[in-house]
Amino acid sequence: MTAMLSASGIIKNFPGVQALRDVSIEVRPNEVVGLIGENGAGKSTLMRVLAGSYRPDGGSLTLDGEQLRMRSPRDAARHGIGMVFQEQSLVLNLTVAENIYLGEEDRFTRFGIVNWRAMNAAARRQLAKIGIDIDVTARTSELTFAARQMVELAKALTLEEVVERQLLILLDEPTSVLNAADIEVLFARVRSLKSRASFVFVSHRLDEVLATSDRVYTMKDGAVVAEHRAADVTAPELHEIMVGRGLQAEYYREARQQAPRGTVMVEAKGLGANGAYHGVDLKIRAGEIVGIAGVVGSGREEVTRTIGGFLQHDAGEMKIAGDAVRFASPEPAVRRGIGYVPRERRLEGLVMFLSIAENISLADLSSVMRHGAIDYGKERRLAADWIKRLRIKAPGPDAACRKLSGGNQQKVVLARWMTAGSRILVLDHPTRGLDVGAKEEVYELVRDLSAQGVAILLISDTLEETIGLSHQVLVMRDGEITARFDASPGNKPNQVELLRAMV
Amino acid sequence: MTIHTEPLKSVSDIERTTLMTFLPGRIATMFGGRRWRSLAPLAVLVVLCLLIAIANPNFIELRNLVRLANSAAVPLTLAMGLTFIILMGSIDLSVEGTLSVSAMVVVLLAANDSNGNDYGWWAVLAAIVAGTAMGFVSGLVQTMLRIPSFMATLGMWFIGLGLSVYMLGGSAIRLNDASIRELALARFLGLPLAVWVATGAFLLAAVIQYHTKLGRHILAIGGDEDVAKLSGVNVVRVRVTAFALAGFFFGIAGVLAAAQLGQSHAVIGDGRLFAAVTAVVVGGTALTGGEGGVVNTLIGVLIVTVLANGMILLGISPYIQQTVQGLMIIAAVALSLDRVRLRIVK
Ligand SMILES: Nc1ncnc2c1ncn2[C@@H]1O[C@H](COP(=O)(O)OP(=O)(O)OP(=O)(O)O)[C@@H](O)[C@H]1O
Numbered sequence: 003m004t005a006m007l008s009a010s011g012i013i014k015n016f017p018g019v020q021a022l023r024d025v026s027i028e029v030r031p032n033e034v035v036g037l038i039g040e041n042g043a044g045k046s047t048l049m050r051v052l053a054g055s056y057r058p059d060g061g062s063l064t065l066d067g068e069q070l071r072m073r074s075p076r077d078a079a080r081h082g083i084g085m086v087f088q089e090q091s092l093v094l095n096l097t098v099a100e101n102i103y104l105g106e107e108d109r110f111t112r113f114g115i116v117n118w119r120a121m122n123a124a125a126r127r128q129l130a131k132i133g134i135d136i137d138v139t140a141r142t143s144e145l146t147f148a149a150r151q152m153v154e155l156a157k158a159l160t161l162e163e164v165v166e167r168q169l170l171i172l173l174d175e176p177t178s179v180l181n182a183a184d185i186e187v188l189f190a191r192v193r194s195l196k197s198r199a200s201f202v203f204v205s206h207r208l209d210e211v212l213a214t215s216d217r218v219y220t221m222k223d224g225a226v227v228a229e230h231r232a233a234d235v236t237a238p239e240l241h242e243i244m245v246g247r248g249l250q251a252e253y254y255r256e257a258r259q260q261a262p263r264g265t266v267m268v269e270a271k272g273l274g275a276n277g278a279y280h281g282v283d284l285k286i287r288a289g290e291i292v293g294i295a296g297v298v299g300s301g302r303e304e305v306t307r308t309i310g311g312f313l314q315h316d317a318g319e320m321k322i323a324g325d326a327v328r329f330a331s332p333e334p335a336v337r338r339g340i341g342y343v344p345r346e347r348r349l350e351g352l353v354m355f356l357s358i359a360e361n362i363s364l365a366d367l368s369s370v371m372r373h374g375a376i377d378y379g380k381e382r383r384l385a386a387d388w389i390k391r392l393r394i395k396a397p398g399p400d401a402a403c404r405k406l407s408g409g410n411q412q413k414v415v416l417a418r419w420m421t422a423g424s425r426i427l428v429l430d431h432p433t434r435g436l437d438v439g440a441k442e443e444v445y446e447l448v449r450d451l452s453a454q455g456v457a458i459l460l461i462s463d464t465l466e467e468t469i470g471l472s473h474q475v476l477v478m479r480d481g482e483i484t485a486r487f488d489a490s491p492g493n494k495p496n497q498v499e500l501l502r503a504m505v
Numbered sequence: 506m507t508i509h510t511e512p513l514k515s516v517s518d519i520e521r522t523t524l525m526t527f528l529p530g531r532i533a534t535m536f537g538g539r540r541w542r543s544l545a546p547l548a549v550l551v552v553l554c555l556l557i558a559i560a561n562p563n564f565i566e567l568r569n570l571v572r573l574a575n576s577a578a579v580p581l582t583l584a585m586g587l588t589f590i591i592l593m594g595s596i597d598l599s600v601e602g603t604l605s606v607s608a609m610v611v612v613l614l615a616a617n618d619s620n621g622n623d624y625g626w627w628a629v630l631a632a633i634v635a636g637t638a639m640g641f642v643s644g645l646v647q648t649m650l651r652i653p654s655f656m657a658t659l660g661m662w663f664i665g666l667g668l669s670v671y672m673l674g675g676s677a678i679r680l681n682d683a684s685i686r687e688l689a690l691a692r693f694l695g696l697p698l699a700v701w702v703a704t705g706a707f708l709l710a711a712v713i714q715y716h717t718k719l720g721r722h723i724l725a726i727g728g729d730e731d732v733a734k735l736s737g738v739n740v741v742r743v744r745v746t747a748f749a750l751a752g753f754f755f756g757i758a759g760v761l762a763a764a765q766l767g768q769s770h771a772v773i774g775d776g777r778l779f780a781a782v783t784a785v786v787v788g789g790t791a792l793t794g795g796e797g798g799v800v801n802t803l804i805g806v807l808i809v810t811v812l813a814n815g816m817i818l819l820g821i822s823p824y825i826q827q828t829v830q831g832l833m834i835i836a837a838v839a840l841s842l843d844r845v846r847l848r849i850v851k
């Protein structure tokens with residue numbers, strides 16, 4: 003089959019980093035192409051080149067056999083190329099319809115006046131086409147993450163109203179903020195839209211990639227190292243190509259799981275907060291990992307936020323190491339030795355203009371102080387150690403965080419909290435956006451911490467991870483705990499049991 | 506279907522839909538009560554009027570209401586321009602400088618007691634062009650030299666002020682053109698023409714904000730500039746246009762101020778910046794950008810003007826009046842902003 007879009011010999015340099023070196027890929031009509039690779043491999047950079055937001059330093063693009071030169075995302079749009087970005091890219095204070103047609107208002111404008119009614123109607127039609135039921139006059143900030151993702155997809159698809167040729171839609175980690183059910187919905191849409199558009203999508207979930215795409219490219223260090231038909235390859239094989247070593251049978255390091263024997267570090271009795279959850283009883287011992295499973299809105303996020311000090315409880319009691327507490331802010335929680343690894347890492351976790359070293363030491367400066375002054379050598383050594391351990395792809399400890407790839411930024415935040423010497427750690431989706439190799443490192447680290455007696459509360463994107471890591475799994479639904487499972491090695495509950503209690 | 510929206514708890518949906526059919530989307534959203542806070546300024550205005558009317562019934566006399574409208578004319582026109590800038594998340598401090606330049610231009614080009622010019626309404630046009638040009642320059646300085654609007658417009662304020670004081674030779678110059686003075690003196694349906702001009706400015710601003718691409722792009726930039734850029738919004742052009750538009754409104758305000766005073770002098774702009782910012786903020790437009798609009802500002806201007814008028818009626822000392830205005834601006838920000846959601850306070 004002939005290619006619709008082909009990129010050959012693409013090179014992209016950033017100061018000090020060659021993000022893409024001689025990358026060639028092609029996308030055929032009505033095809034879904036998967037793009038995988040470790041954090042920092044250059045996936046987002048390649049997507050941005052294809053979407054016209056970066057200009058390559060070398061190489062060429064052709065579309066339907068014709069040379070393609072793009073200077074902006076607008077140019078790309080004119081050629082039928084649309085992108086959904088890794089970081090969500092909707093303006094939250096605008097309505098859904100306004101977002102879908104942002105930058106395209108001219109189509110609804112006569113004599114300088116925009117016809118909102120026509121725009122809303124068009125947006126409604128567009129959403130109906132992909133089978134989504136969202137109020138187009140709602141403010142985008144009121145939508146769930148999943149709904150926003152659908153709006154972004156709809157926005158990219160509106161190109162078909164103005165472009166004659168088949169569309170190419172680029173999806174950069176569209177699923178990393180979605181839960182399992184919403185991912186299913188998204189991919190069902192992608193499959194049903196295949197007759198009208200081709201897709202390239204980036205994801206760290208190899209199963210998902212294989213199930214959805216026709217072909218898969220694997221990137222490593224700014225180059226494509228493998229190309230497979232999805233039917234011809236398995237997830238473990240891809241894993242090996244990406245990481246350079248086989249998938250360990252013991253992915254979650256269950257053999258290292260030891261029965262907790264320490265004192266109770268976190269105890270909640272009849273805990274409740276403002277309608278978000280109620281009657282929550284839980285106990286976490288030193289060295290114990292407690293996972294909470296539940297769908298969005300089950301209240302599990304709020305429970306973790308209460309322990310982290312971001313949400314005050316208004317019923318029941320919470321004891322930290324035996325003392326009754328009620329946190330009005332995260333600061334007293336930190337003082338009691340609670341570390342919180344936030345989910346919105348880009349927003350809550352990093353000071354983008356500071357270096358990796360400065361970000362890692364931020365929560366616990368005392369660890370790098372000597373005689374009352376910051377010991378820069380020590381700070382950089384600490385950071386260098388983490389860069390090696392978590393395989394953070396960066397020029398060095400002094401690199402500014404804003405220049406790192408999305409997944410590498412997350413690793414920096416993780417490193418900070420794991421270094422802060424917390425006795426209690428709340429892990430809010432700790433592996434979101436991380437590549438498979440880095441995930442293993444995080445699991446290893448979680449086991450280390452547990453062995454050192456740190457009490458850990460975990461909520462995660464996948465049930466598998468929750469079950470694999472935890473000593474005990476709680477299931478929440480509608481703000482209540484509906485089931486408790488012991489999850490000692492050899493006695494792990496299965497996903498079906500959990501799901502039954504979740505929905 | 507797992508995809509759903511989570512409308513915030515509030516006014517019943519029926520109420521919302523009936524409102525929706527009468528008002529353009531965004532204004533309906535505002536009054537539809539999705540955020541009860543957006544109704545607070547209107548409530549404050551009503552309560553304020555009631556209290557003052559009870560304390561001194563003269564307040565609701567026709568003569569006083571006309572006076573009130575007249576004194577709202579200049580602040581309203583200024584605040585219209587400023588609203589667009591604040592909606593973008595920027596600030597325009599050049600209000601007083603631009604206003605004084607425009608007032609200086611109109612007085613010096615129309616019949617006056619200092620030189621022999623007598624260009625009539627061409628002088629008005631020139632004054633508005635001068636205001637627009639100053640805004641345009643602010644916009645260019647901000648976007649091309651990449652200087653924060655705070656600094657760029659602070660500079661323009663003093664450039665404008667210096668220029669007009671120099672041109673006026675440090676003294677007050679009288680405006681003798683009778684037809685321009687009519688703006689303040691002549692009445693239509695019982696209200697001075699200046700009030701009608703300000704009303705026109707409001708309508709124009711409302712159309713721009715709620716019905717044009719420019720208005721929407723200003724809002725988008727205030728909401729998230731990076732995303733707006735990615736969506737193909739020409740951010741530089743929108744910013745420069747918005748500053749020029751603000752200058753346009755300041756220019757009109759300058760003409761009105763000169764007409765009302767019948768002269769122009771060095772301190773014609775004094776206190777106008779504070780009044781305009783207060784009005785915008787009291788109306789509920791967020792200083793962080795992206796929230797609010799010219800309808801909010803209309804209410805804000807009325808609150809500020811009614812309060813000032815009321816305090817005069819009640820015989821409160823001018824110094825106390827100033828203090829009250831200062832308190833009001835802080836209280837307004839405290840009430841209108843969802844500060845819990847504001848992650849950082851700078
Ligand atoms: N604006 C930038 N300035 C400097 N370096 C950059 C910039 N953007 C990306 N890089 C570097 O280019 C490389 C590739 O980054 P890219 O974002 O494409 O990775 P990725 O494959 O998308 O990773 P992830 O899975 O973490 O999202 C990284 O080493 C990153 O540090």
Ligand SMILES: [Mg+2]
Pocket residue numbers: 045046047088174407408409
């Ligand atoms: Mg990326």
